[in-house]
Amino acid sequence: MNTSDKKARIVLENAGRIDPLSIKEYMNSGGYEALKKALSMQSSAVVDEVKRSGLRGRGGAGFPTGLKWSFTAPLQGQKYILCNADEGEPGTFKDRLVMEGDPHKLIEGMIIAGYAIGASEGFIYIRGEYYASIEKIEKAIAAAEAEGLLCEKVLGKEFAFKLSVRKGAGAYVCGEETALIESMEGKRGNPRVKPPFPGVSGLWGRPTVVNNVETLANIPYIIKNGADAFRKIGTEKSPGTKVFLLSGKVKEPKAIEAPMGTTLRQLIYDLGGGLAGGIKFKCALVGGAAGAFLGEDMLDVPMDYDNLLAKGAVLGSGVVMVLSEKEEVMPVLKNLMEFFVHESCGQCAPCRTGNKMILDLLGRIEAGKIAAEKGFEMILKAASTMKETSLCALGQSPILPISSALKYYSRELTIK
Amino acid sequence: MTDVKTPAADIKAINSILDAYSGKTGILIPLLQDIQEKFNYIPREAVELISEKFHIPYTKITGVITFYAQFRTEPVGKYIIRTCMGTACFVNGGENILDAIREALNVEIGATTGDGLFTLEKVACLGCCSLAPVVMINDEVFGNLTPQKIKTVIENFKKRESK
């Protein structure tokens, strides 16, 4: 199923090639054609096309996008489409590349999504520190408005759509869709209890679809070229491309858009130029803070949602953070836990207390106050209860990096 | 919390920001962001005025302010140095950069230099991982840093200010 076309570009197709602020250049390279096509279709046909494409949410969870839309599309009354651009996962910078390199692609994706689900208003919730992204998206929105793409009658059709930017205020948890909605409503970003899901009751209690930037940036391609063309890229259960984010001890840290199913080896060695300084590969944190440390034995696993899941790992946001034999995992693990401690919203007990507990225990292990074996037993106990009982994904996350890091840590210990 | 009275001119400025949001709902965060942009922190009086004008209970506002990392309740320096401690930067020596800044400015994390120019912050991933390690000074990004490079950057800022 894996295509050999390593250069497949959908999401970053224009990034770096056109002037991101020129709507003309975007249009000249085929931009907003998908929107025209979509508006000539029944909105339900747009949903069906996305469904058929097999596109899955690129925020990390991999939920089928068309299916998500199909829950909201039939509902009546005011609906909203929200774009989650509160990128904050360590190692992740893909949304920024889209917003700064090709803002109109996201806007086009959002208008199509709005049409498909029957939303008349959309918001792009951008991380507050992404000054350039905010500026470019705002300018692009103004340009789109001037072109009659965001108005009471989009392209003259009976479809009203308006779009605006909301700036995040520094809370990673707001990447969780219900926390994002709470934040949009001017509240603390505590995730809501689900159900009800946002698709039924979201912003201001109205049906709301929340999609990631990368997900929405795939939409114009799917509509323009059809689901079948999209399905030709990537793997059967995870069609399309993925923006992988290469960082750490790799020679060429960068974002690489490659078909789903590309292997770690291809990414690190073929596309990333191998490890910096030619040092031996130890492992890579794949998927983000909530991802797993994968070693040499995993270098040839095709990276998509299901293949990684089958190996007890996750695709997550596409982060590939490489560690060489020179780095120890313990400090990295502590760094990850500091992140989780800092970003836990504090609402549910396992996440509020568990992250801090794990960080404290790591410190005790490192300081030799507690035997590593005993310490990790306690850590895993906490992490597994967190995984099973936390209210949202944040508290469910630490178990994976911790458990996958363990074997490298014990190896480091024996070397010492 | 320092108990400094906000001058009347500032109250006027706060009110004019509030007026722009008059009659709208769900605007608390953008509103606070605008106020912080103006003052570089959220003065206490602003909380009182927002509460009064928008009928938002006082602690619902302070609860939001303390929840989001962006908001500050104390004045900060002219330049905010955000040192990225995201995993990629961390792996690529982010802590050395942080130490270099501390040394160069003689300031601790969260504090402001005596001259009121710089405030040092340690933040999670800034989304510039391919440039790791990274520091952001106000809205400007500095990547691929070494301790020496960041010291030069800071020196340049200092020079700019002394002119």
Place this chain on the structure above:
Amino acid sequence: MSERIKVIVDGKEVMLEKDANLLSELRKAGYDVPGLCYYEKVSHTGSCRLCVFRRKGSAKLETSCTVAVCENMDIELFTADIEEHRKNLLQLILASHKHDCMTCEKSGACELEALAYRYGLDLDSEIFPSIVDKTLKKDKSSPVLCYDPQKCIACYRCVKACDEIQEKHIIDMDGRSFHTVVSAGYNEWGGSDCDGCGECLQACPVGAITSKTAAGKGRHWELGSVITTCEYCGVGCQLKIYTKGDEIIKVEGVDAPANRGRLCVKGRFGHDYIRSPERITKPLIKENGAFREASWDEALDLAAKKFMDIKEKNGANALGGLASARCTNEENYIFQKFIRSVFGTNNVDHCARLCHASTVAGLAITFGSGAMTNTNTGFEDSDCIFIIGSNTTETHPVISTFVKNAVRKGAVLIVADPRRIDLARRAKVHLQQRNGSDVALVNGLMHIIYKENLHNKEFIEAHTEGFKEFAEVIEKYTPEKVSKLTGISEEKLYFAARAYAKAKNASIIFSMGITQHTTGVDNVMSLANLAMIAGQIGRHATGVNPLRGQNNVQGACDMGALPNVYSGYQKVVDAPVKEKFEKAWNAKMDDKVGLTVVEMMNAAGEGKLKGLYIMGENPMVSDPNLHHVEESLKKLELLVVQDIFLTETAKLAHIVLPVTATLEKDGTFTNTERRVQVIRKVLEPLDGTRNDWEIVADLAGRMGYKMGYGNVWDILKEINALTPIYGGMTPERVPSGLHWPCPNAEHPGTPFLHKDGNFSKGKGTFKPIEFKEPAELPDGKYPYTLSTGRILCHYHTGTMSRKVDALNAYVKEGYVEISASDAAKLGIQNGAKVKVASRRGEIIITAKITDRVVPGSVFIPFHFVETAANRLTNDALDPIAKIPEFKVAACNIEKV
């Protein structure tokens, strides 16, 4: 409504209520599901995660507190792995909680402690080290509460209790992650608007929020407890009072129909007066201008002899008595019986005259029954609430919470009040009428309803009389004219009129802002007209609701402590009624209506009334024109006062008799919603004191009339026999809290009156009412309008509340509210002393600059004897109800 369906729990079938909360249903079915954040009275949070379960076939755990019971539920609840996670969770929570259980106030009642015990978490098995942040500081700034963030488990119960039950929005979670703590904002609890109701305290499952007043006074298991009725206001909250020995330690709200567990600061923290050293415990006789202690025999013999002398010399009508809205039904019944049988006069009244006499008269004329038509909690179900002349949040704090709950659910709140009271902020429209222009306002609303054809024609036709004449009067009250008379914009008048008339279930709430006027009865009848024209009466959550002030003012009226009626509003001028009582009481009754409070004062001043017997009232603070009251009382040949303290009135007495306090006796109170509730002895009476009813009975005996009651329940049985509306309120049934009328032992009581438009008097009567100005208007010499009233943390004449440190910590002394523009004009600083003078007197008082009052108006709470507002108030009376005009007087203000 409640369908029960089959749910399989750990393989066993149970029947649970469909769509109800799963956790709550499981607990009701006997499953002891652990949970720390679930609190039935507020929305679920799902934060502690202890109540997790797993649907058969699913991999993930869900919280039962956030899920509704539904069809085909087959769940795992107590499997080994789920229990293991619960144990881990508990250990994590314990590690983040400072467990100094040995000295913790909550120990013994702590839900975390109980779970730790249940799951066998001892120090040896505590696998996790403490992660408590020792730098977090306690917030001890509240006068009544202490918050310890190191013990807080961030369950949100307190925040939601404050937000969703009391709706005060004082606290919220602050910070995030493991620094998520409760905060009252930058100024801490003490500097916030927290009024100390303690709903958060009651909600806290651990020792994070504790009572400052209970600190160090006893472990939970050492305390005894008694459930009784609050002795402060008319809401009738049920209290669970915890005691140790002779001391009250703490109070919890009981989940009873009158208050659903809610309390205010007085109910929770206001009972310390009961062991004040100022309590009197020996009868006192005044000799040569000074009191000396006396024996009960000596004091009572002297009182008996002197009363008999006056009666012999000057006739029965030279005697009179003031009963008490603070005393029980049984005591008031005995007292009026005493005045009527032993004194032989109808000169009996009590302070209801000063609060709701106009209500009793006005609603009797229009509806046939002068009481609240609906229930306290029923307001929650109204979709439009019109509050006029009631500062509900301060005077009936718990009722105001049900109003706020209704507003949150979408009800339209209309507030008419010259002051910007707390509820005005929550109202859709605030009608800020000029003091005393209520009739014009209400006529104006009815004009709009009528002109816009929003009146309920069927209701008017079927259930009322007198509409035609009435309509002719309201025709004249055009919005333009009313706007001029009241100072309210026409737009607001239209909004209010339409909202009220169009509502499905609209309630009117009023209180002394309506009644305490020379047009008090007119005001009340206008509101009755309003309800009838819109057909907004006779249904659940729909009616006209005078909120009664005192704990038992409704009961004192019901018991006939009024000059014109026997118990149950049976008229003294009705011959058959008189005969019935003469026969039952075995004495001759006077068939003429007696004197009211203010009339008795006047008669005393004129020397016509010579002997007065006062049970638990304090007219020397509560009555208007105090200077005149004082002169009158001083002229009496005999003044006998029984009270718990040597009040300002008692000081003027010839004989003072020490009595037991409410919390030291048994009996019943009738709250504002006509619900008869039991009071129970919480503490043993102080040595030397006696119950009011026993003193009255003893005195009767010494005056030759035998009252042979063994206990209060014997009195209640006599009330049952002679009072139709209380016929079924037997000693056996009163604990269930029935509403009168309840004519017989099978009757379920009457939660709302005038069902389906069937008024107590048959048809409701429209009364055409023209607007009249108050008796005294501002003029050149006295240019300001003075209004008086109550504040939350004090009560009536302050004899109780002002002896409570916790309450004094909120407000210690009187003040005058004045607008910023008036203050600037007069050169008055906030907190400065000013002189307020009227035609009747003057006081020196602290100025409080506020936007609650409009320019030209000032407000003084009347609780404080040193700055007694009633030295200034006007004793001009309503011609029918004889209620004085406390709410409008002309005054002048000067800087001193």
